Amino acid sequence: MIWLLFLGLAALALAPLGLALLRPARLTGRREADLALYRAQLAELERERAAGRLDEAAHRAATVEVQRRLLASEGAERQGRAGRGAAALAALLFLVPALGFAIYLRGGNPEVPAAPYVERAEAAARDDALMAQLRARLEQVPADSEAARQGWILLGNAERGRGRWEAAAEAWRRALAARFEGPLAAELAELLIERGALEEAAALLTRALSADPEQPRLRYLTGLAEARAGRTENARSAWRALLAQAPADAPWRALVERRLQELP
Known part of the structure; x- marks a missing residue:
């Protein structure tokens, strides 16, 4: 029963990924979506830096990387990679739970209690x-x-x-x-x-x-x-x-x- 429970949890965790594969591609407004994601990532980096979880050097490097990714994301390139991206996501639907299962078999033990308070x-x-x-x-x-x-x-x-x-x-x-x-x-x-x-x-x-x-x-x-x-x-x-x-x-x-x- 415990293995069935694990499989069910894995299916729930990967359900959004499966829905993304089934959803038809939308090219219209993609640039606007990229810009919105860019702003959201910068805001998150700023919150991390303000909370002290990112020092100035790490914050600067992460900001530059976000900017680089935005500049590199051109519509034609994204369209050319759409098929390969879908194939990679489909492979992940199988590989992620399989890898987790293999790691658990190597050293997992469901009877080990969590660290108490x-x-x-x-x-x-x-x-x-x-x-x-x-x-x-x-x-x-x-x-x-x-x-x-x-x-x-x-x-x-x-x-x-x-x-x-x-x-x-x-x-x-x-x-x-x-x-x-x-x-x-x-x-x-x-x-x-x-x-x-x-x-x-x-x-x-x-x-x-x-x-x-x-x-x-x-x-x-x-x-x-x-x-x-x-x-x-x-x-x-x-x-x-x-x-x-x-x-x-x-x-x-x-x-x-x-x-x-x-x-x-």
């Missing part, structure tokens, strides 16, 4: 203890030393990865107190903007821009802070000035242009 809670408690231990050790290091600064940066990165925004922000503040630098100030400012601490973010950006007034990320975040604070004209002015000086092939240009279009 107690074990997950214990793992989280161990992480908390490790972070607390690291924090205690950093407290004993001279506050203005490079070792302390690097330690607080690492702790902030770890806390952000765990979704503990306040702890991450506090660690980065300690690192900036040891030695102020623009890139870390931008990381903290972006986090503060997303959490609504606009005044502190603006102060950080002003200080960082005084040392590096042409840094694109600092200028972009300055406009974002102004937009979130409701100062639309200030944000528009900041982003237009940034675009006016940006190279035509700047990978972040599309993001700034989209932000400008979103302003009321």
Whole structure:
């Protein structure tokens, strides 16, 4: 019975793929659909970056890849590949469950229980203890030393990865107190903007821009802070000035242009 259950679940999971194969091809309006998908992918990348799950380099690379795919998607090429795409999808209807079945036969066991909540809670408690231990050790290091600064940066990165925004922000503040630098100030400012601490973010950006007034990320975040604070004209002015000086092939240009279009 359990194998019948597995087969039924596999059929349900692959049902949308089968429906896609049976649906007749629609060429009309395909370009508009591609553009809509492109915008949706960029919005998703922006949400991932804002939530801290994508760093700036990964976000930039993914955005460029989405743009490259859009430029490469021409109607004639898509039409020529339609038959091959349908054949590949049909093959996947068989190969995906077959591969999953083979992997399960190799090492699967339906009797193995899921990890209980107690074990997950214990793992989280161990992480908390490790972070607390690291924090205690950093407290004993001279506050203005490079070792302390690097330690607080690492702790902030770890806390952000765990979704503990306040702890991450506090660690980065300690690192900036040891030695102020623009890139870390931008990381903290972006986090503060997303959490609504606009005044502190603006102060950080002003200080960082005084040392590096042409840094694109600092200028972009300055406009974002102004937009979130409701100062639309200030944000528009900041982003237009940034675009006016940006190279035509700047990978972040599309993001700034989209932000400008979103302003009321």
